Amino acid sequence: MSAFPIADTHPRPENEKEVQRHLARAWRALQSNQSPPGARPTHVTLPDVASQWILLAADYIDATGVDVMVEQWIKDDRIAQGIVGGRYGKVSVREYLIASIACAINRIPGTMDQIVHVMNQHMKKKVRARFEPSDPERLAKLKRARQLTGPRIDDSSVQRLATLINKTISPKTYPADRRYSHEELDQYDRDRSPWDRAMVPVRQKRMDALTAAMLLPSWLLIPEEYRRHWTGDLTADATVVPVWGDGHKRCKRAECKESDGACGHWTRENQNVDAGYHAKQNSKRAYAERDGHDASPEYTLGFDLHIKVTTGPLVKAKYPEIIIAARLDRPGHAPGMNLADGLRPLALAGLPTGHLVTDLGYSQLPPESYASLVKQLGYEPVMMYNTKSLGVQEIYKGCLLVEGTWYGPCMPQELINANIDHQAERITYDEWRARIKRRESYQLRLKSETQTSSSYVFRCPGHSDGATATCDYRKVSRNDEALVTAGKKVLEVVVIHPDKDLPACSNKASFSIPKSIGARWLQKHPYKGDKWCEIYGPERNQIEGKNGELKTSSLAGLKEPGDRRSIGMGKQLIAILARLIATNVHAILRFLANADAPDEAPTMTPLSPFGQRWRSSEDENDQPHRITGRRMLEITDDPPMRPTAVPDIPQVA
Known part of the structure; x- marks a missing residue:
């Protein structure tokens, strides 16, 4: 093997001058983002993101106010845990979100390396200024941190921020330094502090609020004269989002081979503990998830993404088809409650409510887990029945x-x-x-x-x-x-x-x-009647097409887990939301290109027309119906202190 970082194809140098010549050539090639002739590439050139998409992503974040909201959550958690002092990070939440959305809109895989590259890429001053936080105090601390460590943003700083956001919004976090067995994870649950247990429903509400705040402005990108044609009709479905890596590891001991993993030795979860196996047949999911079982390729390890798409008889003619709400959870976990919790912000925002088309994955649930919940919000289910029903x-x-x-x-x-x-x-x-x-x-x-x-x-x-x-x-x-x-x-x-x-x-x-x-x-319309068939068939086709668009690598690329190698539900959620926003942006652009010219040029409307009702926590009914992810083991001898009230989410102008 050659001692040089160039390649084995280069001849071994005979003297010191030849060594210096090879090193100089390699250095010049590295500076120009090119590999030396005859060598394997040692440096990957990452593409820049167009300034127009960075500005659009910045406008989008301004309309949502999520950067201020997440920063406030981080600050509240530090105060609650008694953490005083400490060095401020050199990356803001705003920069992280803008870079993630801009990469997705530009149809570039939003890997951590790519996000860091976007933050450091050369851009005009007015574009660079859009990355800066609006809070003068936060901006001053950010500049101070960069004066101490250098202006260039490094990977470790972005990783630390992403981990901090994950701990702030993920209902339950687990160690991710290695694979852990089920027994170790159960013990980790038992050892949780009372504060951590009490914060589980609070962080669940934060995750729901972040999801709603990131997706609702997609509707506000559409000119008002097109928005008024939508009567509130939605179609919902759950699609699997795979995660990087494999699942359980079977015991390899010779004396335990016949136990089919029931011995419990060496059984390990994936590092994304909140993920699970997605199977079309629910009866097979339990088999795939049991300890020690090596799942076959027919099962997909990942999350279920419950999306709600604007549909109706006038879709694509009078208004575009976009994803207006979503929820992320473990496969097969409380699908109806995830659906209802995703619809609640739409009802609180005062958006119209119409019919809701779903498949058998929702319609076969008990009424308290699906039908009654969505009817209370003003939606009329349009659903299928299986043969036995x-x-x-x-x-x-x-x-x-x-x-x-x-x-x-x-x-x-x-x-x-x-x-x-x-x-x-x-x-x-x-x-x-x-x-x-x-x-x-x-x-x-x-x-x-x-x-x-x-x-x-x-x-x-x-x-x-x-x-x-x-x-x-x-x-x-x-x-x-x-x-x-x-x-x-x-x-x-x-x-x-x-x-x-x-x-x-x-x-x-x-x-x-x-x-x-x-x-x-x-349901309102007789099953298989003319009106039912007019609604169900076309709108189910529309959401299946949207699912295909989400998974296509050239668009959202959700089927490519290698582009989302982050560990933690919060990190996965932000990466997925960025791709959903990008899908909506391109759907709106396609619609506007084919629709009649609007009376006014489309502009980003702030979230203020909705007021703050969509994330109000004063109403008891505004609490989430479920807690996402792995089921947390409850302690029996010393029950945790329950929160008396869920803290309100800070109001953002």
């Missing part, structure tokens, strides 16, 4: 809840089994659509909701004006009879007559059904 889902006083919609007791069995028979290929497509259409005649007619919003008030399908069916128990009204005689209306003739004493058949005016009955299944 088709047909009659609930019966209340003779009325039938069939696939999310209430029908009268007189509904024929062939209409109840319409979707079941179609999936089993017992009927043709035309017969299936005809049966779905006939269901409308047996649907209970909503009269009103009670003042307490605890129940629905329905009318029988054959009752009074507007009837859709006729039977021996109900007399056709004069108006409907005139319409039928004129050929302008057709009433379904009921052939099945249930018990006449049922409320749906005997009550003269109406009857009520509690909202808690069938809350898991209820």
Whole structure:
């Protein structure tokens, strides 16, 4: 091997002058970012980020105020822990966030080396000034730190800042110097201080607030005349975000080979402890995550990213398709609560609420974990059912809840089994659509909701004006009879007559059904009806396309874990949010390029139109429903001190 850092292809020098000549040539090549002729590269040239993207990222951070917010959190934690003094770092939170977003918008992998390069790259004074914090005191301390250690920003300074941010916003942090066994991590949980345990829900709320503050301004980048066309319709989905490295390590002892890892020896977690295995089939996830199991390639080690995308009939025509909310968590952990917690800032900000399209990953959850939460926020679920859930889902006083919609007791069995028979290929497509259409005649007619919003008030399908069916128990009204005689209306003739004493058949005016009955299944539009199909299919296609855009390496590149080798959920979250923002920016640029010219030039609108309601912590309902990441082991002998109140997030003008 050659003793020189050039390459083995160079001839071994014969004398000292030749040594100096080789070293001089290597030095000149290093200074010009080129490798010596015939040598392997020893220095990688990192690309510069265009000034326009740095300025856009700076405007974006100004609109959110997250840099001031995170700096305040760091300061609060130092005071709470009694930390006094210490040298201030030479990198600010603002610089770190601007560099991360600018790299993502420029479609450059935001590795730590690249972020450091952006901070140090040559740029004009007015661009450099946008990196500086707005707080004069913080700016003076930052300049003082750089006077002591030099103006150039080094990797270690950025790493220390990223670690500090991670400890400030990650609900639970674990040591990352090596792989730890499950027993060691459990012991680490037992040894947590009361303050650390009490701060878990506080840091969870910080993570949620940071996510909302980083994504909400994406909507404000769109000119107002386009924003007003959006009626609040969203589509949600969870996509896996892989992390760098592998998962559990199996025990290698010869005497333990037959135990399939159950012995517990040498079983190690990935250094990203909060990550887990993503599997399409939930029954396989537990198998992949058990101690000592070596997961096969069909499982992906990473996080679940729950995204909410603006959709609707006018998307891409009147407004762009962007990711307006998101949540990051361990795969399979509280998906419905992650979805609801991501929607809450939108409702608090006063944005419109419409329908919410989801797949089976959410619709099969208990109502208290999904459906009831999103309905309280004003959203109407539009969801799928699995094969086992088709047909009659609930019966209340003779009325039938069939696939999310209430029908009268007189509904024929062939209409109840319409979707079941179609999936089993017992009927043709035309017969299936005809049966779905006939269901409308047996649907209970909503009269009103009670003042307490605890129940629905329905009318029988054959009752009074507007009837859709006729039977021996109900007399056709004069108006409907005139319409039928004129050929302008057709009433379904009921052939099945249930018990006449049922409320749906005997009550003269109406009857009520509690909202808690069938809350898991209820949705506004009849399942597989014309309106349901008009919404569900296109909008599910839209979010699947957005998932593909997020994972494509030329755009967001979330499928490339090598670009995010940071350890810690907080570090991963910032890297992911930067890529989501970049995806939104390019989606808006594509939309504006094809849309009609706006009346006014698009500008970054501050977050002030929303006020500060979107991150208010005065309301008890504003607390997160879940704690992300690995389940923390609770101590039994000395329970931790619970926080009396979650500290409010500082207000940012």
